[in-house]
Amino acid sequence: MNYVLGYQCTLCQEEYQADLDLYTCPGCGSKGILDIVYDYKRIKKKVTARSLAANRNYSMWRYAPFMTVRDENLDRTLRVGWTPLYTANRLAGQLGLQTLYIKDDGLNPTGSLKDRASAIAVVKALEKGMEIIGCSSTGNAASSLAGNAARMGVKTVIFVPERAPAGKVAQLLIYGARVISVSGNYYQTFELSEQAIERFGWYNRNCAINPHLVEGKKTVALEIAEQLNWDVPDWVAVSVGDGCTIGGVYKGFYDLLQLGLIERIPRILGVQAEGCCPFYTAWAESQPLEPAEENTLADSIAVGVPRNPVKALNAVKLSNGAWITVTDQEILAAMKTLGSAEGVFGEPAGVTGLAGLKKALVKGMIEGRETAATIATGNGLKDIQNALKAADGPIRVQPDFRELEKILA
Numbered sequence: 001m002n003y004v005l006g007y008q009c010t011l012c013q014e015e016y017q018a019d020l021d022l023y024t025c026p027g028c029g030s031k032g033i034l035d036i037v038y039d040y041k042r043i044k045k046k047v048t049a050r051s052l053a054a055n056r057n058y059s060m061w062r063y064a065p066f067m068t069v070r071d072e073n074l075d076r077t078l079r080v081g082w083t084p085l086y087t088a089n090r091l092a093g094q095l096g097l098q099t100l101y102i103k104d105d106g107l108n109p110t111g112s113l114k115d116r117a118s119a120i121a122v123v124k125a126l127e128k129g130m131e132i133i134g135c136s137s138t139g140n141a142a143s144s145l146a147g148n149a150a151r152m153g154v155k156t157v158i159f160v161p162e163r164a165p166a167g168k169v170a171q172l173l174i175y176g177a178r179v180i181s182v183s184g185n186y187y188q189t190f191e192l193s194e195q196a197i198e199r200f201g202w203y204n205r206n207c208a209i210n211p212h213l214v215e216g217k218k219t220v221a222l223e224i225a226e227q228l229n230w231d232v233p234d235w236v237a238v239s240v241g242d243g244c245t246i247g248g249v250y251k252g253f254y255d256l257l258q259l260g261l262i263e264r265i266p267r268i269l270g271v272q273a274e275g276c277c278p279f280y281t282a283w284a285e286s287q288p289l290e291p292a293e294e295n296t297l298a299d300s301i302a303v304g305v306p307r308n309p310v311k312a313l314n315a316v317k318l319s320n321g322a323w324i325t326v327t328d329q330e331i332l333a334a335m336k337t338l339g340s341a342e343g344v345f346g347e348p349a350g351v352t353g354l355a356g357l358k359k360a361l362v363k364g365m366i367e368g369r370e371t372a373a374t375i376a377t378g379n380g381l382k383d384i385q386n387a388l389k390a391a392d393g394p395i396r397v398q399p400d401f402r403e404l405e406k407i408l409a
Contacts, residue, residue, distance in 0.1 A: 003043045003065050007034040007211060010310040021128075023209050030194075033308055034211040035251075036068060040258040049261060052226060058082040060116055060219040066255055067215045069123045078109040078151045080119045081219055085227040085373070091341040095358055099371040101233060102354075103224055104344050106379030110171060112300075112350075113220060113245060113377040114144035117207050120216035122148045125203035131155060135205035136193035138186055138241070138299045139168030140349075140378050145205050146175035157202065159193040161186050165299060165383045185294050187305045207244040208307030214248040221252025224373055225262055232262050234370040235321075237269040237360075239352035239377055240279055241301030243312025246270050249375070250315035266373075268321035269366070270312065271356025273298045275328065278305070279312055283323040289313075297328045297386050300349030300378060322365055326355040332390040334358065335380060345380035345387075353377070 007016040009025035009032045016022060016034070025032025043065050055062045060081030061074045083105050092100035105113040118141065125133050135145055136159040149156045156177040160169065161184060172179045182189040190206065197204050207213040225232050232253065238246045246268060253265040272280045275295030282289045289309045294302040306312065316323060326334075331348050334355035338344050346354075353374040360366045380387050397404050 003039050003046075004068055005037045005039050008037050009033075010035055010314075023204060023211070030209070033208065033310060035311070036211055036215055038066070038255070040255075044259050047259065049230060060119065060216065063219050063222050066218070066222065067120065068212045069120060070127055073123050073126050073152070076152060077119050077123065078115070078148055080108055080115040080148070082223060083107045085224060086342065086344070088342055091337070094337070094341060095361055096368045097361060097366075097372060098369050099233070101224070101228070101371075101373035102338070102342060102344055103220060103373060103375045105220060105375060105377050106344070106346060106350060108144075110144045110147040111379035111382055112140040112144055113217065113375065114140045115148060116216040116219050117141070117213035117244070118144040118148040118205065118216075120213050121145060121203065121205040121210065122152050122154055124212050125154055126152060128203065130203040132157060132200070132202045133205050134193060134197040134200075134202035135159070136186070136190040137164075138302055139164045139382065140300050141205070141207065142177070142179075143168050143171035143175070143382075146172045146177035149177075150175045157196070159189050159196070161189045163299060165385065167382045167384060171382075186303055187291070190305075190307065206307070208242050214244055214251060214308075214311065217245050217248030218252030218255065220375060221249045222256065225253065225256050230256075230262050232264065232266045233373045234266060235269055235357070235366055235372040236266045237271055237353035237357040237372060237374040239298070239301050239349050239356075239375075240270045240272050240312060241303040241306070241349070243279065243306045243308035245377065246315045247308055247311030250311070250319060253319075265319050268315050268319040269353070269356055269360055270316050270321065270323045271352050272323070272325050273301060273328065273331065273352060274325040276302050276304055277325045279309070280323040280325045282313070283316065296331075298331055298348035298352055299383070300347065301352060322360070324356045324360050324363075324365065326352060326359055330355045330359065332386065335387060335390040338376065339380070344376055346376040347378040347380050347383045348386050350376045350378035350380070
């Protein structure tokens, strides 16, 4: 916390001291999401391009000065972060794009970008001496919390809607979490978890509520910039559900701009599923955010009532970016395209950013001469059912070589 000046409410702009134990703004209540404010002048003396180049800690903790954690437990956690950033071999040409980068965050320990937030949650809970962490999730936040907490000996109680994919629920159970499957949608699941967390006094891992967790998610942007030697792309495409990840991506680039490590913030493309797109609708119609249906196979971004609206909307607005929606069929096509062209297996929500990037190019929102990065936020093994929908089936033959020869010919 050496470099933290305090908190600032994203609604009323009121500032609060760093030593206060806050989740949301005392004045605005649960809608008053807080942002962490840093002393960039002091960080600039500690962190430089040269110091990072010499840093051999290839995990998210290489950026600890950009976060609110103390050092005492960082060497015991799972190794989260420093995931590969691939330059596309074939996909850029297929899309008609000059250069495409693919950030494969499905290679984090539990298979998703959410590990970046969950690692923070576990470390902060230990700092506060708390033994149980609670959260609600459509799947990935839950499994990442359970895995990271298991590593550190912390108990978890996790609420998931009944539609959560079996692969993600299996992860929770294997990691030893106490799983509450709620017969309702994500909104109802979130509400129930919040009541339980408040009643029983657990540490709150719900990313939209806890301001420390976005500071973990932003490390994906810090890595993209450093892995490109501080020459950031023109666009970064991000799939969007609650709004926390896209808010974190913007915050990471914002931090680097304040330190002079990059010259500009990339334009951010927020991508939502057509069947659940409250952010896109608010942006396209210049209207306040309204609840939306949760009608998409991309479960990780099926959030009809986003809990982090201000940070998400600001990420696109302040970066001069844009919003776009894609159909479930376009998402499934992107799963197959990313896998067959570049060998990266993403779950539906994990490839939604790529589907949106492709559509934005077709619509002329992004020009082919520009450079872009897409973040594959989750591994495809988390949702095998939809992966099988996206792929062609196997060739079935009898154990007869002559039959095989005819088919392959």
